[in-house]
């Protein structure tokens with residue numbers, strides 16, 4: 001009945017409006033047209049009652065490609081993988097109620113890591129809102145604390161502008177997720193469609209250019225530095241400022257460290273790179289932070305996994321802090337020279353200021369001598385006994401060597417994540433895709449799907465643990481449906497390793513609930529989904545197994561590496577300790 | 586330290602809860618909050634009182650700015666400004682003769698009797714928050730049955746006006 005009515009409506013319109021430009025479209029058609037206008041042609045989603053009109057339109061068209069996940073959390077993480085690896089806005093479409101709540105973990109993850117997403121959630125009809133209708137939840141209310149913005153669309157006339165704004169807000173300034181909640185009746189109402197050119201938002205205007213006076217002050221500080229360090233984070237990657245960062249670092253000759261989220265912005269193989277910093281960062285990076293006199297923070301937010309105890313953090317440093325989000329500056333740690341602006345633009349301005357001859361750059365060779373001295377600790381080192389158990393680091397070392405540091409690598413959360421960050425030397429941005437802020441187990445596999453869909457011909461590896469992988473294991477089915485040849489490197493230590501590590505350090509090795517009992521046979525599991533499964537148990541098999549895994553170019557391979565269950569991640573700064581108080585082994 | 590902020594925000598459903606949410610999410614109490622539409626009906630104006638040191642105030646101001654619906658935030662605390670709060674106070678007087686008493690206090694604080702019943706008087710008073718505190722304290726002998734206060738409204742002194750373009 002409904003479709004007959006809609007169809008006849010449209011016919012009437014056609015009669016009245018011979019000009020097809022002025023043709024009326026219904027909300028579902030408008031939805032698709034808006035996505036096309038935004039160039040958002042890959043959508044990760046899962047259908048349900050409230051979005052059925054939209055799914056029907058998706059079915060009728062070719063321009064927008066919909067990827068059917070197996071759980072809405074997977075849709076959100078896949079869109080994150082897509083967004084993080086391309087820099088484009090990731091798009092999610094889910095139904096109301098449980099569809100929306102299932103997506104919340106992914107939305108919160110995107111919020112913490114500043115990933116641009118637009119998440120469309122179906123909603124019950126406007127007339128039913130507030131009535132505890134079937135599959136009704138207050139999606140705007142539930143997601144409010146974990147979105148950059150959210151919008152409930154109350155009538156079809158508001159839909160194009162809501163979508164325009166959602167993409168604009170998600171992708172500009174400090175990126176983040178935007179939820180657009182669309183009641184079912186809005187998708188059947190019709191109007192003459194035109195897509196707004198301008199989001200028209202007086203209240204949202206991110207500052208991109210750094211303040212000239214502040215740039216000059218920063219340059220003066222840099223010129224006088226004796227023990228400087230550059231500390232850069234995920235903001236450099238979201239801003240696309242890696243080239244400016246490299247140029248700035250080369251120009252100054254300063255040491256540089258990256259946060260977990262910032263890895264890849266500066267080549268991990270470069271001699272000026274002193275490795276990741278923070279809780280599991282290198283000895284030299286943390287010691288250099290602690291003893292620095294000028295700290296140049298770019299697109300990093302001084303979170304607690306970086307700073308450790310704030311009282312003891314960087315006690316001698318004058319801090320220059322560049323961030324596009326003013327609220328990140330001086331939130332946790334006081335900046336002496338705050339610079340609000342886009343990382344790329346500010347770095348450019350700094351480079352110009354330093355080049356124009358007014359400042360001579362300092363000779364910091366004694367500082368470098370000290371850093372090289374610290375680096376001799378070789379704090380990420382490990383020992384592989386070829387007759388013993390496989391060390392997880394050994395697998396990652398070989399993965400790095402065999403892929404030349406060029407693969408896209410996603411990870412889950414735990415020890416394996418830290419080992420990738422320590423040992424895989426990323427030479428390009430947007431290749432290291434992990435969940436840093438929220439630390440979401442289950443992120444790795446769906447994120448890898450998004451990356452692989454965006455880069456069909458590239459190698460995508462998902463490094464995971466036997467606990468994390470089980471949190472979104474259902475996505476193996478999605479991988480099968482779309483032929484995604486992801487290489488899953490499961491570092492199977494039979495423990496929630498990171499939990500067990502904390503229990504070792506802080507709970508006298510009482511392993512409460514951290515042993516992973518009743519594990520499935522991952523080889524059979526992979527095979528049952530139509531993939532290749534492999535189990536690797538001996539150190540000498542690691543290298544050839546990896547060669548074989550990487551040679552199976554068009555198959556998903558689930559490689560179950562049985563690793564040493566006792567291995568811990570070092571160095572470690574215990575919570576509440578300072579950077580010069582690392583536990584080294 | 587007590588802080589008073591004036592905020593212009595889009596007059597849209599949900600704007601107020603975004604602000605309220607921001608405070609609770611960051612673990613900061615709102616002492617009082619008033620919000621009404623402005624002559625430009627697309628905008629609402631809010632006066633918000635909270636407590637915190639300079640660092641908290643800086644963070645709150647930035648976080649408010651970060652909300653997509655918020656157009657302008659001005660910290661009135663640091664500048665010359667006028668503040669007024671209104672209160673309605675229901676009293677049970679000690680005895681009939683006490684009305685004179687009440688009138689005397691009203692005279693001092695520019696209060697007014699807004700309602701009378703057999704047992705109770707309701708008075709209305711406008712002033713700074715301290716004046717209202719003092720007014721209530723001056724009721725000492727009489728039983729204060731109920732008090733309702735509007736929370737302060739604030740406006741800068743002089744020519745300066747809160748506008749869309751005036752961003753800190």
Ligand SMILES: Cc1ncc(C[n+]2csc(CCOP(=O)(O)OP(=O)(O)O)c2C)c(N)n1
Nearest residue numbers: 414415416441465466467468495496497498
């Ligand atoms: C959804 C979720 N639940 C719980 C945690 C807490 N947590 C952090 S690491 C970890 C263990 C991860 O185990 P595994 O995936 O096997 O990785 P491993 O540390 O052993 O390498 C847990 C439970 C989390 N990060 N995310």
Ligand SMILES: [Mg+2]
Nearest residue numbers: 465466495497
């Ligand atoms: Mg494990």
